[in-house]
Amino acid sequence: MITAAGPSAVAASAARSAPVTHWGGRVLAMLLILALLSGGYWLMWRGWKNRAARQAGLPVPSSVPPDGDELGEPVEGVYASTTKHGDWLDRIAVHGLGVRGSAWVRVGRSGVLFEREAAPDVFVPAEDVQAVQTAPGIAGKVTGGEGLVVLTWRLGGHVLDTGFQPRAKADRARLIDGVDALLTERTNG
Known part of the structure; x- marks a missing residue:
C-alpha cells in the first residue's frame, strides 16, 4: 500500500539546503577583489604623496592674523x-x-x-x-x-x-x- 507523506516529512526535506561547492573559487574571487581594492587605495595614496612632493616648494601660509586686528563676525x-x-x-x-x-x-x-x-x-x-x-x-x-x-x-x-x-x-x-x-x-x- 502506498501512503502519502505527511506535512512533517515535506518540511524536513525542504529544510536541507544544497551543499556549498567551489569553496576554492569563492575564496580566490574574494582575495582577488581585496587585492584590487588594496591596489587602488595604494595608487591613490601614492598619487597624493607624489602631488605633495611636486608642491613642496609652496611656502607655508600664515595661520594667525596680526595682533590688534578686529576681525568681523564669523x-x-x-x-x-x-x-x-x-x-x-x-x-x-x-x-x-x-x-x-x-x-x-x-x-x-x-x-x-x-x-x-x-x-x-x-x-x-x-x-x-x-x-x-x-x-x-x-x-x-x-x-x-x-x-x-x-x-x-x-x-x-x-x-x-x-x-x-x-x-x-x-x-x-x-x-x-x-x-x-x-x-x-x-x-x-
Whole structure:
C-alpha cells in the first residue's frame, strides 16, 4: 500500500539546503577583489604623496592674523579645498590646504582668516587677496549653481583659489561683500 507523506516529512526535506561547492573559487574571487581594492587605495595614496612632493616648494601660509586686528563676525560653513588658480581640479596637497572640513571665515582689515577644525588655520593677508567670486565647485566640493565662494589669493609666487561653502545662503553675500570691501579699501587707501 502506498501512503502519502505527511506535512512533517515535506518540511524536513525542504529544510536541507544544497551543499556549498567551489569553496576554492569563492575564496580566490574574494582575495582577488581585496587585492584590487588594496591596489587602488595604494595608487591613490601614492598619487597624493607624489602631488605633495611636486608642491613642496609652496611656502607655508600664515595661520594667525596680526595682533590688534578686529576681525568681523564669523561665517560658518565648509572649507572645500585650495587649488591652483584657474584649475579647479588641481588640489594643493601640502600644508593641509587640500583638507576639507568644517570652518569659519572672518574678514578684517588685515585679511581673511579661515579657522578650520580638521586642519591648520589659514590667514590670507589683505595685500595677497586678489579677488572673490562664486562658483559651482572646486576640487572636493561641487554644489551646482553658484553655492561656493572662491577666494583668489597669492602665496609666495603662486596664485591659488580657496573654496568655501557658507551654511546659510545669506552668509554668502555677506562674505563676498566683506572681501569686496577689503579689496576696495586696499586699492583706494
